[in-house]
Amino acid sequence: MTSLNRQRLILGVVVIITVIFLTPLVWMFITSLRPTQELFSYPMNIIPKELSLENYNYVFIKMTSFFRYFINSLVVTISTVVLVIVSSATGGYAFGVRKFKGQGLLFMGIILVLTVPYIMYLIPIYMMEDWMGLRNSWFGLILPYVALNLPWGLLIMRGAFSTIPDDIRDASIVDGCNEFQLWYRVMLPMTKPSLAATSIITFVFAWQEYLFASTLMSKNKWQTLPVGIVWLRDELQTLVYGRLGAMIVLAVIPVLVIFYVFRNFFIKGLREGMLKG
DSSP, rough: OOOHHOOOOOOHHHHHHHHHHHHHHHHHHHHHOOOOOHHSSSSSSOOSOOOOOOOOHHHHOHHHHHHHHHHHHHHHHHHHHHHHHHHHHHHHHHTTTTTOOOHHHHHHHHHHTTTTTTGGGGHHHHHHHHHHHHHHHHHEEEEEEHHHHHHHHHHHHHHHHHHHHHHHHHHHHHHTTHHIIIIIIIGGGHHHHHHHHHHHHHHHHHHHHHHHHHHHSSSSGGOOHHHHHHHHHHHSOOOHHHHHHHHHHHHHHHHHHHHHHHHHHHHHHHIIIOOOO
């Protein structure tokens, strides 16, 4: 097989996989723009005969609880990302640059945490939060989300810091940088792609996570968007696909925007942080 044919084959496979993954999202978007009467017509046209914003108007005007779920998700997700980034940046520096006793053993323990399915932590976390009174609060989700994402952040940031040449560190020390200045002013800016990759991975996890949110948050007031959409579906008493589609599209938009803005950093960060770490 020639090089050109191999490239065409790879391109064809990539296109097929892309279409498979994008089709449900595109179909959901089209469904959200269909008038209600057209949703139940037979046979249904792939392309709507007319476009309507009635489903979005219904979500924005009549579903006031939708915005409460959105705000809950926003607060929990942003708080989780900030805490994971700060912890990963400092911990990754310690593992990637500094040397201390038991470093290899401790990092091996972090890697082993990643091999355990995160559902296994649900019951212990539920029992601890119930005892501490953290259920049905933002902290009740922020703390578990940070704990579940921090190992990934440490893995990525350790790899990023370990790829920085020692000459840069030595030159900074000669110029009079202390430990904090070396980390904050010199080395941290050089790991921006890995910081972006860690942020995106954490954001997507916290934004779309359902199992912990549905278990730890039993009161409607504290539900996040994934669980809230299910609650709103039950409130409708029927499968009004257009309104469900509108809610899902609105929930997906922030993830798409974040990934599009930082896509180059994300790819470069994973390559430098995980593959080289």
